[in-house]
Amino acid sequence: MGSAEERKLERLEDLRRRMAAIPARGAGAVARPPAARPVRPESLPVPSALVDLLPDGGVPRGSVVAYTGASSLLAGLLAAVTGSGGHAAAIGLPRLGLLATAEMGAHLSRLYVVPDPGPDPVEIASVLLDGLDLVVLNLGGRSVPAARTRVLAARARSKAATLVVTGGAWIGPTLRIATEIDGYDGIGRGTGRLRTVRLNVCVRGRATPPRTGRLALTPHDGRVEWHAPEPDSTFAPPPEVAHHAVS
Numbered sequence: 056m057g058s059a060e061e062r063k064l065e066r067l068e069d070l071r072r073r074m075a076a077i078p079a080r081g082a083g084a085v086a087r088p089p090a091a092r093p094v095r096p097e098s099l100p101v102p103s104a105l106v107d108l109l110p111d112g113g114v115p116r117g118s119v120v121a122y123t124g125a126s127s128l129l130a131g132l133l134a135a136v137t138g139s140g141g142h143a144a145a146i147g148l149p150r151l152g153l154l155a156t157a158e159m160g161a162h163l164s165r166l167y168v169v170p171d172p173g174p175d176p177v178e179i180a181s182v183l184l185d186g187l188d189l190v191v192l193n194l195g196g197r198s199v200p201a202a203r204t205r206v207l208a209a210r211a212r213s214k215a216a217t218l219v220v221t222g223g224a225w226i227g228p229t230l231r232i233a234t235e236i237d238g239y240d241g242i243g244r245g246t247g248r249l250r251t252v253r254l255n256v257c258v259r260g261r262a263t264p265p266r267t268g269r270l271a272l273t274p275h276d277g278r279v280e281w282h283a284p285e286p287d288s289t290f291a292p293p294p295e296v297a298h299h300a301v302s
Contacts, residue, residue, distance in 0.1 A: 099189055099217055100139045102131040102159075102281035108258045108266045114189075114219075115229060117212040119204070122221040124234030125254055126151065127272055129191055131281055132219065134159035136189045137166050144169065144183045147176045147193035147222070158279040181207055184216045194223025201226045231259045237269060250274065253284065 098113025105128075106112050114120060114132065122129065130151060136143045138160035145151050149170035157163055167187070172179040177199060180192045184207070199207075204226050211218045220228070233256070240251035252272045259265045271284045 099132075099141065100135045102128075102135050102270070104270045104281040104283040105131070105256070107283070108256055108268050109230075110258075110260045110263050110266075114217050116188075116215045116217055118217055118229035119208050119211060119225065119227075120217065120219045120230045120232060121225050121228040122219050122232045122234075124232075125236055125252075127155070127252060128232075128234055128254065128256075128270070129219070129221065130156040130161075131159055131272075132189065133166060133191060134161035137162040141165065141188035142186070143167070143189040143191070144180075144187050145191045146172050146179055146183070147195055148191065155279060158274075158277075159281075160278065177203065177207065180218060181210060184210050184214050184218060186214075187216055189217050189219065191219045191221070193221055194225070196223055198224035199226070229261065233257045233259075234270075 097116050098109075098111050099116060101109065101113050126148070129145075129148070133143050133145060133151075134156050140162075142165045144167040146169045148168075151168065151170075153161075153163060153166075153168070156166070167183065169176075169179055169183075176192060176195065177197075180190050183190050199220075207218060208227070210216075234254045237253040237255045239253070250273060254270045254272075255267070256270055257265050257267045269284055271282055272279060273282065274280075
């Protein structure tokens with residue numbers, strides 16, 4: 056067995072070969088599912104309930120988004136992109152529920168999963184940005200140096216790809232999205248079937264005031280869909296966003 060460095064190089068070379076086999080962006084695109092409303096061409100599609108909270112109505116291509124909170128919304132982003140004909144990857148997310156992601160409308164043949172990226176997940180993300188529309192990267196508690204964040208941000212811009220980072224510290228993202236679970240419906244007195252998960256969401260851009268709202272995830276006609284419930288109280292931004300933290 057080779058050294059750790061040799062194994063890393065072999066893994067990166069394998070990823071590059073697989074990237075070369077991916078069709079060019081836009082090839083074989085399909086109609087967007089009902090969960091994804093039309094957005095500007097320079098933005099990636101998102102779950103329809105999230106559109107009004109984002110400054111451009113979608114996640115900007117070529118940007119870096121810092122995310123904290125419930126993994127269900129990450130699955131929703133992956134579903135919106137792959138279900139609309141794009142290609143995406145999930146790195147370092149071994150608990151990502153592929154069945155739930157598919158029920159949200161994901162096209163799993165366009166989703167590349169790297170549950171164990173090894174000691175340098177940022178390098179894996181750098182390779183995958185070459186040919187994918189969206190890369191979701193779990194930093195595993197790491198704090199990425201500023202010099203390296205600038206390199207990856209520049210790579211994302213040059214490839215018109217979007218990088219979503221979670222589970223660590225990242226300096227200077229284009230957007231910060233924070234969620235927290237607001238409650239569940241369907242379970243009463245410890246019994247019953249879970250029907251709805253509600254999330255509080257706060258989005259902060261570099262030059263825009265925070266936007267806050269609520270999302271709910273519910274099953275409907277064999278799918279799991281996001282919608283925006285009617286507001287019933289004042290929402291305070293999660294402390295992660297209020298303090299500009301990523302982890």
